[in-house]
Amino acid sequence: MAEYGIGGMEVRGDGSEAILEIAQNRTLMIEKLTDAAPIKPVIVEGLKTVDEVFNHFKPTVSCDFEKEDGSSANETLSFSNLGDFGAKGITNQSSFLKELENEKNEYSKLVKQLKTNKLLKSVVENPENKEAFINALQALIQEIEDAK
Numbered sequence: 001m002a003e004y005g006i007g008g009m010e011v012r013g014d015g016s017e018a019i020l021e022i023a024q025n026r027t028l029m030i031e032k033l034t035d036a037a038p039i040k041p042v043i044v045e046g047l048k049t050v051d052e053v054f055n056h057f058k059p060t061v062s063c064d065f066e067k068e069d070g071s072s073a074n075e076t077l078s079f080s081n082l083g084d085f086g087a088k089g090i091t092n093q094s095s096f097l098k099e100l101e102n103e104k105n106e107y108s109k110l111v112k113q114l115k116t117n118k119l120l121k122s123v124v125e126n127p128e129n130k131e132a133f134i135n136a137l138q139a140l141i142q143e144i145e146d147a148k
Contacts (some may be wrong), residue, residue, distance in 0.1 A: 065096045
């Protein structure tokens with residue numbers, strides 16, 4: 001179908017109509033999905049779905065995560081579908097990231113308590129009460145560690 005501009009002029013379609021443009025709200029990512037470089041390019045025919053591509057190539061990547069103490073945790077992440085590239089997919093594969101997510105959730109709960117619990121808020125605002133509260137928490141932590 002011909003498109004018309006201002007003044008009724010015909011705008012002819014160019015030769016690239018068979019190639020669809022990527023929508024403006026989409027991102028195309030092309031990425032090397034494995035640590036190992038291919039020895040030589042291989043043409044693979046007959047793969048018709050994304051799942052077939054993942055099953056054939058079995059992409060994996062090795063990641064080094066830096067811990068709080070400066071040491072590193074090395075983990076290998078595997079990708080078997082597009083969902084594995086999301087935050088949840090990557091976190092579910094990594095024990096290090098699961099631990100960080102748990103810490104984040106605990107800190108979020110603590111912040112929520114500090115914002116909503118009036119009694120706790122009043123304890124933290126008074127320097128003397130805050131110091132006594134911290135000492136009590138440290139004593140509880142020490143008691144738990146001694147019980148292990």
